[in-house]
Amino acid sequence: xxxxxxxxxxxIRIISSASVAGGDEENGPFGGSFDITDVNGRFGxxxxxxSESEMQRLALGCAMRKGGIDVDSxxxxxxxxxxxxxxxxxxxxxxxxIPYFGxxxxxxxxxxxxxxxxxxxxxxxxxxxxxxxxxxxxxxxxFRYPLEYGGxxxxxxxWTVTGSGAFILSSEDEDCGEESEYTPVVKEMLPxxxxxxxxxxxxxxxxxxxxxxxxTIARYFSSGRDVKEPDMIVTGDLGREGSGILCxxxxxDGYDISDRHVDCGVLIYNIDEADKxxxxxxxxxxxxxxxxxxxxxxxxxxxKDVLFIGTGALMSPLTLNQGSTIPGIGHLLRIVGEKx
Amino acid sequence: xxxxxxxxxxxIRIISSASVAGGDEENGPFGGSFDITDVNGRFGxxxxxxSESEMQRLALGCAMRKGGIDVDSxxxxxxxxxxxxxxxxxxxxxxxxIPYFGxxxxxxxxxxxxxxxxxxxxxxxxxxxxxxxxxxxxxxxxFRYPLEYGGxxxxxxxWTVTGSGAFILSSEDEDCGEESEYTPVVKEMLPxxxxxxxxxxxxxxxxxxxxxxxxTIARYFSSGRDVKEPDMIVTGDLGREGSGILCxxxxxDGYDISDRHVDCGVLIYNIDEADKxxxxxxxxxxxxxxxxxxxxxxxxxxxKDVLFIGTGALMSPLTLNQGSTIPGIGHLLRIVGEKx
Numbered sequence: 001x002x003x004x005x006x007x008x009x010x011x012i013r014i015i016s017s018a019s020v021a022g023g024d025e026e027n028g029p030f031g032g033s034f035d036i037t038d039v040n041g042r043f044g045x046x047x048x049x050x051s052e053s054e055m056q057r058l059a060l061g062c063a064m065r066k067g068g069i070d071v072d073s074x075x076x077x078x079x080x081x082x083x084x085x086x087x088x089x090x091x092x093x094x095x096x097x098i099p100y101f102g103x104x105x106x107x108x109x110x111x112x113x114x115x116x117x118x119x120x121x122x123x124x125x126x127x128x129x130x131x132x133x134x135x136x137x138x139x140x141x142x143f144r145y146p147l148e149y150g151g152x153x154x155x156x157x158x159w160t161v162t163g164s165g166a167f168i169l170s171s172e173d174e175d176c177g178e179e180s181e182y183t184p185v186v187k188e189m190l191p192x193x194x195x196x197x198x199x200x201x202x203x204x205x206x207x208x209x210x211x212x213x214x215x216t217i218a219r220y221f222s223s224g225r226d227v228k229e230p231d232m233i234v235t236g237d238l239g240r241e242g243s244g245i246l247c248x249x250x251x252x253d254g255y256d257i258s259d260r261h262v263d264c265g266v267l268i269y270n271i272d273e274a275d276k277x278x279x280x281x282x283x284x285x286x287x288x289x290x291x292x293x294x295x296x297x298x299x300x301x302x303x304k305d306v307l308f309i310g311t312g313a314l315m316s317p318l319t320l321n322q323g324s325t326i327p328g329i330g331h332l333l334r335i336v337g338e339k340x
Numbered sequence: 341x342x343x344x345x346x347x348x349x350x351x352i353r354i355i356s357s358a359s360v361a362g363g364d365e366e367n368g369p370f371g372g373s374f375d376i377t378d379v380n381g382r383f384g385x386x387x388x389x390x391s392e393s394e395m396q397r398l399a400l401g402c403a404m405r406k407g408g409i410d411v412d413s414x415x416x417x418x419x420x421x422x423x424x425x426x427x428x429x430x431x432x433x434x435x436x437x438i439p440y441f442g443x444x445x446x447x448x449x450x451x452x453x454x455x456x457x458x459x460x461x462x463x464x465x466x467x468x469x470x471x472x473x474x475x476x477x478x479x480x481x482x483f484r485y486p487l488e489y490g491g492x493x494x495x496x497x498x499w500t501v502t503g504s505g506a507f508i509l510s511s512e513d514e515d516c517g518e519e520s521e522y523t524p525v526v527k528e529m530l531p532x533x534x535x536x537x538x539x540x541x542x543x544x545x546x547x548x549x550x551x552x553x554x555x556t557i558a559r560y561f562s563s564g565r566d567v568k569e570p571d572m573i574v575t576g577d578l579g580r581e582g583s584g585i586l587c588x589x590x591x592x593d594g595y596d597i598s599d600r601h602v603d604c605g606v607l608i609y610n611i612d613e614a615d616k617x618x619x620x621x622x623x624x625x626x627x628x629x630x631x632x633x634x635x636x637x638x639x640x641x642x643x644k645d646v647l648f649i650g651t652g653a654l655m656s657p658l659t660l661n662q663g664s665t666i667p668g669i670g671h672l673l674r675i676v677g678e679k680x
Contacts, residue, residue, distance in 0.1 A: 004415065004439060008463075009463045009464060047662050049658060049659065049662065050662070050664075075344065076531060080442075080444060082425075083656065083658075084424040084425070084656045084657075084658065085422075085424070085444065085446065085654065085655065085656035085659075086444040086654075087654070087655065087656045087658070087659050090534060090654035090655070090667055091654075091659065091664065091667065093534060094534040094535075094536050094667050097533050098533070099344055099530075099531035099532065099533060100531065100532065100533060100534050100669060101443070101445070101452060101455075101456065101531060102420075102443060102444040102445045102446075102452070102654070102669075103441070103442060103443055103444060104420060104425065104426040104442040104443060104444040105441070105442045106425065106442075112441060112442070115441075116441065116456065119459065119460050119463065120459050122462075122463035122464075123348075123349045123459065123462035123463035124349060124462075190439075191416060191439035191440065191441060192439065192440065193437050193438070193439060193440060194430060194433060194434040194440050195434075196434050314425065314426075314427070314430035314431075314442070315425065315427065315430070316423065316424045316425035316427045317424075318389060318423075318424065318427070319389065319425075319427050319431065322387050322389065322390070324390075324431065327430055327431065327434050329440060329442075
């Protein structure tokens, strides 16, 4: 009961995934790896919120197409985003006649959705999807300032990724989904607690989320599992600032992860060249890096064993104005490549 | 695959629940039935948002206390509310070291949370909580006008319930939880699709949600189950307006539910006397009516067999301003009283 690691009762495979991204992301290190991109980030829509919804629609459609998966065969979709009332998902996925579970996990939504999809696939042979997104332009005006204002950012600030990722998980015996030598399998899960260490700087989300990620990772390794087992420990969007804090906290707990820790927010941009300060953030950040980079490398056998910790900051602009601090959360999945 | 009804692989009992409510609710038909009330709705806090968080904290604490349930024995909590970024739950439940899954299902959150708790309890002996809330004062200023403005409402408008409900579900064999002759058992579930029939009147949420509820209910009965089987068909918060539309749509589909349909939004207030227009709404509406009335009557044996359909309107003020219509959703649970 102490660490609360969940070991799925069935073999849960990630049978397909897809990524949709904007121009800054396409110009970064993973350019060419995303399934669908639009350099101006509009995706044919007249408002940024509709563009974000369209990214989710495209991402799920693409994941189904890549995996040869029919809408009728998907038992549920778990989806959420950063917009008020999660309208990116609500509107973006309304075209699909698939049972819909709306989530709010802030930037941890990709991990939260995959975890719930895996849990739902655990009790019966099922196929479930997880979808999420963020968009720089819709997030800026909702959480910070309208783009036209041109607000300055401090070095600890992060840049919301314009991107959407969709993942389809299955516990069926049938060998379906994307063609590849290896299949990513969800071996273990550890959902996070809400952790609030008193950070109230809206321009330093990494510092607010790092203690939550550290709490989950420390609980995971306190079970006796070895820090050296996974090839990579991948956090969602701590950025440079939060990544340093995470490694420091865990080192003081006796877990040195620094030689295998990477952060999707640090990976997604050529940070200095692109002037992205502490790195990328947003639900789309870990979603597109997981789909276009990590899972792709697991499929090809380059990476075998990954600890993925989706990180989220659970505040709202209103709670910050009311003087509250920023609670964080970190949801952990252990994903291992297995021969098909 | 057609109707997608989920029959839990284990016996899932609702072992405990609690309700917290404000003054208007305490003055309604269920006055005296709620576990905790504060007639001024402040719950000792200096902002309405903090009052709402406090209601969730109190509701979950009370449900655990009533059931003799320890924090460490709860495997997960599923929670959400109507506030931007679901801060009612994020902050309200941060005191509890329980794995946290944030949801956004609008007013359907009680049903969505219970369903996910039941799904998580299906694959192993587990104990999971579902918590949700709404608050008239925080909802008004976020979705409509500041209270001080004194905006007028048309007759189709609904009144956001100040209330929070918490439910603890278990698939353990151990006979635990609230003392009662009967135990509510989740026998079947049917998650909803997102359904958008083009309603764009923010003062008529009932009309936006009714088609989604009808879609789910019609799929449920299309499986061959008889409309006369359940004692009651309980919808979340369609109000008078939406309830009439629901019964009309289903009648045209060949399902006459009018003699057993009730709506939590209609039940919770003495509508005309209290000037509540079409009735109550909000996540708290179905949550407190389920806990303080329906489940209580199942426990005592007065009601045996209930179809509960949580209903939600998945728009945001921004999407309406951008000319979008209001998507709805209806999540169905069949809850039956069984001898302990």
